[in-house]
Amino acid sequence: MILKGNEDLRVVKTIESIKKAFDELICEKDYDxxxxxxxxxxxxxxxxxxxxxxxxxxxxLAEMQAELSSSYLERIKDLKLPEDLDKVNREFFLYxxxxxxxxEKITCSQPYHVIRDDMVxxxxxxxxxxxxxxxxxxxxxxxxxMGFINNAVLNAYRQWVEDGKKLPLEEVIHLTNxxxxxxxxxxxx
Amino acid sequence: MILKGNEDLRVVKTIESIKKAFDELICEKDYDxxxxxxxxxxxxxxxxxxxxxxxxxxxxLAEMQAELSSSYLERIKDLKLPEDLDKVNREFFLYxxxxxxxxEKITCSQPYHVIRDDMVxxxxxxxxxxxxxxxxxxxxxxxxxMGFINNAVLNAYRQWVEDGKKLPLEEVIHLTNxxxxxxxxxxxx
DNA sequence: CGGTTAATGCAACTTAAGTTTCTTATTTTC
DNA sequence: GAAAATAAGAAACTTAAGTTGCATTAACCG
Numbered sequence: 219m220i221l222k223g224n225e226d227l228r229v230v231k232t233i234e235s236i237k238k239a240f241d242e243l244i245c246e247k248d249y250d251x252x253x254x255x256x257x258x259x260x261x262x263x264x265x266x267x268x269x270x271x272x273x274x275x276x277x278x279l280a281e282m283q284a285e286l287s288s289s290y291l292e293r294i295k296d297l298k299l300p301e302d303l304d305k306v307n308r309e310f311f312l313y314x315x316x317x318x319x320x321x322e323k324i325t326c327s328q329p330y331h332v333i334r335d336d337m338v339x340x341x342x343x344x345x346x347x348x349x350x351x352x353x354x355x356x357x358x359x360x361x362x363x364m365g366f367i368n369n370a371v372l373n374a375y376r377q378w379v380e381d382g383k384k385l386p387l388e389e390v391i392h393l394t395n396x397x398x399x400x401x402x403x404x405x406x407x
Numbered sequence: 408m409i410l411k412g413n414e415d416l417r418v419v420k421t422i423e424s425i426k427k428a429f430d431e432l433i434c435e436k437d438y439d440x441x442x443x444x445x446x447x448x449x450x451x452x453x454x455x456x457x458x459x460x461x462x463x464x465x466x467x468l469a470e471m472q473a474e475l476s477s478s479y480l481e482r483i484k485d486l487k488l489p490e491d492l493d494k495v496n497r498e499f500f501l502y503x504x505x506x507x508x509x510x511e512k513i514t515c516s517q518p519y520h521v522i523r524d525d526m527v528x529x530x531x532x533x534x535x536x537x538x539x540x541x542x543x544x545x546x547x548x549x550x551x552x553m554g555f556i557n558n559a560v561l562n563a564y565r566q567w568v569e570d571g572k573k574l575p576l577e578e579v580i581h582l583t584n585x586x587x588x589x590x591x592x593x594x595x596x
Numbered sequence: 597c598g599g600t601t602a603a604t605g606c607a608a609c610t611t612a613a614g615t616t617t618c619t620t621a622t623t624t625t626c
Numbered sequence: 627g628a629a630a631a632t633a634a635g636a637a638a639c640t641t642a643a644g645t646t647g648c649a650t651t652a653a654c655c656g
Contacts, residue, residue, distance in 0.1 A: 232634080444642055
């Protein structure tokens with residue numbers, strides 16, 4: 219459920235306590251080990267209240283991802299695609315690096331359908347709409363391309379995180395750009 | 408749990424009934440709606456027996472994916488990578504097209520970690536090991552590249568399936584090859 | 597064939613998901 | 627400020643996950 223201009227203090231307080239509890243929990247354990255019950259205990263709310271706002275934990279995860287996603291989109295909104303794809307990728311890693319542990323856990327916990335349904339849509343709007351090249355693609359091709367880019371970048375990000383972020387940021391960005399822009403051929407060049 | 412040279416007829420019968428029931432169920436409903444209870448009812452076994460062989464449904468899914476994956480690998484084992492990457496991709500789609508509904512559902516139900524932990528390892532062994540180009544990469548780069556390719560191909564396959572497989576097979580293969588081999592640049596060329 | 601081992605069933609149990617009904621408290625609106 | 631609307635809690639309920647102890651049955655092996 220999305221809060222529009224809801225001013226009811228009870229609602230604001232409840233939603234905030236849910237998100238705060240979720241942020242804490244996801245820093246402490248894997249997403250798939252978090253239960254609704256413990257989230258409610260932590261947030262000091264009744265289970266009924268949680269289910270009033272979210273269908274399941276997956277929906278809460280998706281909403282929090284979407285919020286993080288929109289902050290990132292704000293930063294890249296003036297870039298033009300596909301020309302500035304390298305800059306877009308760079309910004310993704312810079313933005314990620316600025317965020318805390320909760321960001322990592324949330325972004326890396328995404329199941330496949332959430333990745334595509336959410337991020338594909340978002341990135342789509344960002345800079346591609348200005349491109350004639352892009353507009354000439356069929357809907358099928360557009361979706362394929364968006365899914366391709368997002369999967370590639372997320373794959374690179376996730377591996378970097380799982381590896382303990384040992385690789386220098388600049389190197390990760392470079393590797394990612396080579397793959398996304400040039401594919402396997404570009405990678406071996 | 409993996410069956411090695413187990414000849415016990417009870418075991419064979421149980422495992423077969425579990426997999427048969429799972430095949431049926433996944434054709435009837437989404438993976439995440441299947442419960443252990445209904446699987447056991449269908450397979451005419453006790454819950455205890457199911458948990459004797461599999462930790463969770465996810466593990467059963469992973470094992471069935473692995474079995475499908477190895478049939479595919481058998482077909483591409485003599486191809487050399489990265490030179491024959493287009494042929495490998497083509498074989499993936501041809502193989503998929505030969506399989507039934509259960510294959511589609513199983514392959515498209517994979518959560519992220521299963522995709523990578525399973526398929527990355529498998530494809531890795533297939534044709535890359537013969538390539539000097541590949542051997543010169545760091546472990547990090549190897550893993551990144553494998554994840555990239557698998558995510559790209561699976562993304563293309565999943566979209567094709569979700570779209571009702573309306574697009575001609577040859578066209579899907581062509582689009583996939585362009586993206587995997589040439590990235591975004593190759594796609595727009 | 598008979599004894600040992602391992603698979604399976606049965607049943608009860610704990611914990612959590614998700615729902616429902618009813619009640620209490622707070623906010624809004626007039 | 628009082629009435630109507632709605633958020634939130636309490637508690638009970640159903641269903642399923644996953645576990646455990648014990649009984650039973652079938653396979654294996656000398």
